[in-house]
Amino acid sequence: xxxxxxxxxxxxxxxxxxxxxxxxxxxxxxxxxxxxxxxxxxxxxxxxxxxxxxxxxxxxxxxxxxxxxxxxxxxxxxxxxxxxxxxxxxxxxxxxxxxxxxxxxxxxxxxxxxxxxxxxxxxxxxxxxxxxxxxxxxxxxxxxxxxxxxxxxxxxx
Numbered sequence: 001x002x003x004x005x006x007x008x009x010x011x012x013x014x015x016x017x018x019x020x021x022x023x024x025x026x027x028x029x030x031x032x033x034x035x036x037x038x039x040x041x042x043x044x045x046x047x048x049x050x051x052x053x054x055x056x057x058x059x060x061x062x063x064x065x066x067x068x069x070x071x072x073x074x075x076x077x078x079x080x081x082x083x084x085x086x087x088x089x090x091x092x093x094x095x096x097x098x099x100x101x102x103x104x105x106x107x108x109x110x111x112x113x114x115x116x117x118x119x120x121x122x123x124x125x126x127x128x129x130x131x132x133x134x135x136x137x138x139x140x141x142x143x144x145x146x147x148x149x150x151x152x153x154x155x156x157x
Contacts, residue, residue, distance in 0.1 A: 004119070005131055008115075014106070015111035017156040019076075021155065022142060023104075071083055090130060094125045095127065096120040098117065100117050117131070
């Protein structure tokens with residue numbers, strides 16, 4: 001049986017800038033903003049269109065070395081995307097499948113990032129602590145992007 005969690009993160013950066021920086025250019029920005037967690041992001045196949053696969057490599061601070069994710073949906077007009085884990089992470093160890101749906105919406109002078117994580121845990125495995133860590137990591141990533149955008153107002157405009 002699949003389970004899911006939702007989270008909303010408010011930012012002081014525009015929706016378009018957050019979307020571009022945190023999701024479209026994460027392969028460049030992620031390792032710069034979170035070097036204590038991410039060593040690099042590599043595009044394995046595709047050109048950033050649905051079906052593309054990228055690999056995110058982690059430092060020893062993360063309990064697994066990498067995760068490969070497939071871009072299932074990208075809508076630059078609606079500032080929306082969906083990715084699914086296809087290899088690495090806890091896939092096959094704690095979960096059978098996992099996907100993340102993200103939508104960025106304007107809110108006042110800033111934005112709100114809405115995320116829904118959907119997963120199917122392996123029978124008998126409790127991933128509640130892993131879910132909490134995933135949420136914390138997502139918030140940390142968005143806040144790091146927000147700080148970068150505030151410090152560099154022309155970036156991703």
